[in-house]
Amino acid sequence: MIKIGILGCGTIGGGVIRLLESKGVEIQQKMDNQIEIKKVLARTPDKARAIGVPEEKITQDPDDIINDPEIQIVVELIGGIDTAKDFISRAIKAGKNVVTANKDLIARHGNELYKLANEKNIDLYYEASVGGGIPIIMPMRRTLAGNSILSMIGILNGTTNYMLTRMSKEGMSYDAVLKEAQDLGFAEQDPTSDVDGLDAGRKITILAKLAFNADVSDLDVRCEGIRGVRQRDIVLAKDLGYTIKLLAVAKDKEEGIELGVYPSFIPERHPLAAVSDAYNALYVTGDAVGDVMLYGLGAGAMPTASSVVGDIMQIARHIKAESTGIGNDLRVFDKQVLPAEKTVYSYYVCMTVDDKPNVLSAIAKGFGDHNVSIQSVVQKHTTDNWAELVLITHDVEKKDIDAALKTIGELPEVGRVDNVLRVMNDL
Ligand SMILES: NC(=O)c1ccc[n+]([C@@H]2O[C@H](COP(=O)([O-])OP(=O)(O)OC[C@H]3O[C@@H](n4cnc5c(N)ncnc54)[C@H](OP(=O)(O)O)[C@@H]3O)[C@@H](O)[C@H]2O)c1
Known part of the structure; x- marks a missing residue:
């Protein structure tokens, strides 16, 4: 049996708990091993109670998880940078394997945390941090590893893709569609991180680190969001045979790495033009594989929980085989970011x-x-x-x-x- 501790019981924490509970038997059969949630850190314990977490498993003290010698995997789902970094660093130092969905943290401090994980020979997995439920990190890390990745172009933010789709299909203005997205809960009351391209910027940073072995941070990404996209631009783009999408771009060029998020015209015939509503996609070009597109739901409790649980199961297999830390050999090359x-x-x-x-x-x-x-x-x-x-x-x-x-x-x-x-x- 593998015992895990979950830090954070919000949208994704709740989704992970529900998925592990509902799939407990199936997971045990598949892995010939059982995964048990030993403790859940909940700042608001009522949220944990509401999804049926037993009272004795709820804690408000992170050390009840980080310092518990029986817990082998810590799952960080509180979000944000400083506290999450502190919790994860302490968990790694205590010899725990870590799963996180935290794009803000991995984009800013990923290389530092990978190094720490290497030193302790533990697994640090973060599939859900890019593209929610879409398998992206593992294919990049493993299946496409034999390629030189030339470029990655992504629609990596569901909120803005939903907004641009509505503007295009319904002829709505930016202000009207933002209000609608906020009313439906697709957009935050402060939409900055989505509409200014920062969220997509963090995700493309994580991918660039992985694909190009580059020591980049989200601060290296030039982010231009969708606030300036007018209904008229969408009409003119259509007339000219294009669709407007918010694209996160990473290219490995001789002169340096290009990282940016730009609202852009793309030809209507391109597969990314058909990625609508809250869906996400990543279009990867490798020198051996050619073009590959990964597509699916980039957010939401259950799609994201699907990736988190997949990571937990993979680490559980490594623990059983005493092979944790093997996939952590992330080398960093000296590459410049193109101005x-x-x-x-x-x-x-x-x-x-x-x-x-x-x-x-x-x-x-x-x-x-x-x-x-x-x-x-x-x-x-x-x-x-x-x-x-x-x-x-x-x-x-x-x-x-x-x-x-x-x-x-x-x-x-x-x-x-x-x-x-x-x-x-x-x-
Ligand atoms: N939502 C998505 O679709 C999605 C998709 C991919 C990745 N992610 C990532 O998943 C992570 C979690 O996102 P979420 O949507 O689940 O956020 P959320 O709903 O706000 O949940 C975060 C939870 O963590 C708790 N928390 C925050 N700081 C804490 C602390 N210091 N100690 C204890 N608990 C603390 C919060 O408590 P309170 O309830 O008291 O506020 C809240 O319940 C983030 O890193 C996010 O970027 C989310």
Whole structure:
């Protein structure tokens, strides 16, 4: 029998407890071993009582779990960084194997914790930290390990994907869809972490550490969220054969690692364009395997619990085989993060300009002076003396498009630059 302690009895903690209880017999048959929850840390004990945790298993003292010699696996599900890091570090030092779903912590301090886990020869598993119920970490760690991973492009935040899907399918505005998502409980009252791309940034950081053996943190990710995406951009994207998605991007290039989260145009025919509502997906390109897409529910109590329980079972097998710590050989190579201004993309630019002759040539010159060449231009909508001009550039360095947009914004013919978004043509 393997005894475990669970730190945190919220959405995911509750899901894990329910899954382990309901699948107890099946798990025992599959593993020829039993997993018993010995203690649950609950800051609000009523939450543990409400899901049927017996009184004698509920504690408000983390040391009842961390210092219990019978507990071999500690499952951290409190979230946040500092306290969770303290609990996990102490658990590892006490020789416990650890499972966590905590993307904030792994993205910020993962390498430090992996090192600690290595020193103690224990397992530190975190499948649920990226993509909730989608198996991503294990395939990256094991099945795809023989590849050089060239790029990973992910839709890794269900809230923003739900919002962009509603904006696209129902023609809703950003403000209306955010309110709806908050009313339905899909978005937090403070939606910053989702809509500003920070949550997706943490997840792509974890994947970049794993795939590129890079010592990166979430602070290295350039995050641009969806607050600026207008209903009009979605309509224009559709007209041009694209869908707008919030993409988390990691690329291993000779010049350095690129890490970013950007609302982007992707061609409608690309498999990521079909990932709708709260679903997540990761599109991985490896030099041997080619393109692989992993898809499923990226959040929610039971999908996430599914990943946490899978980790617990895997560690239980290692404990039985006395082989914990074997998968922890994470080496870190010295790789630089590519500065944002050196990243190269094609851009969509929507602007409101004077509806007069020679405007286009002035704009083309403004772009050309900064090495930006234009792939296509469409004049969409005209009112009074104004025209809406939509153009797509060829691939350019960010520093050049920024300089060109500054010049163009100052032209007397240009009323305003309405929006600028990346166009991912060669995913
Ligand atoms: N929700 C998802 O769909 C999802 C998906 C993937 C990963 N995750 C990750 O899973 C983790 C848990 O998320 P969640 O959604 O379950 O959060 P949650 O519902 O807020 O649950 C966290 C629980 O931990 C408790 N807690 C917080 N600090 C504590 C402390 N110092 N001591 C004891 N208990 C403490 C909270 O107690 P109170 O009840 O008293 O507040 C709460 O019950 C996070 O790292 C999150 O990023 C969540």
